[in-house]
Amino acid sequence: MITRMGRVIRTRVKDERGSQMIEFILVFPLVWILIVFSFDQFSMMYNKQKALAAAYEAGRIAAVQPNFGLAKFHSKQRGTAELAQGIGVLHKDVQLELDGNGWRKGSHVKAEATVSFRLLATGELYEITESYHMMVENAEEKQ
Template sequence: MKRNWFGLIRNERGTQILELILALPLLWFVFIFSFDQFSILYNRQKVLAAAYEAGRIAAVQPNFGLANYHAAEMGQAELKQGIGMTDSRVRLYVQGGWKKGNHFEAEATMKFHLLATGKPFELKESYHLMIENAEKGGSQ
């Protein structure tokens, strides 16, 4: 019995299932990748907002103690809205003491697990501001 290979190639039976088998892993990878990217982008926005809010409230405080307290409160409130957060931190860094006109940095850090793969991930953002309101002779 002689086979007609040209006839088999032209036969389109089963091509849809073959296309599904070839395309499904690629589509699944894109689907999973999009969940991880969404969680990174969303949490990055939350970390940046936390650093901004912490710095904004700290800039108008009369001393470093109040600035540090309010910055942590505002920053943590923003970070709590993150997805899959396992750990977070808000810090202020100031050089030259808490004096009007000096500059400081508000830094926010968040650790979380990616939505699809579950791998740990860490984001860190900072915001630089000038101290607008400080007691005379204030220090750190």
């Protein structure tokens, strides 16, 4: 009887039929967390790159406009078009700020792009702001 029980226990210990299923059940949540984390990181980095590209485009377009009104209009148009290519964008905005010298050749303008979106894992709102400084190259001379 004891030897028969020993044989049964030994065969059950050596039997590996359910081990792969148990490994899968234990490892799958870790793999899922890794996948969700990588989606969050990718969306943050991609939207950060889009915000930087939008600020760069807005600043570049603004620097060659003859007056501040046109610069504001065209930079907002180009910047928001760039931000619209982001992942899951909820809010996008592009602003121009002048330094204290006004709109004239040689003064500086700062383009600021802001994008907000929700993260996949937590669902919380995440906002990225990037800025780019340019020198005004083509301002009209006042008569």
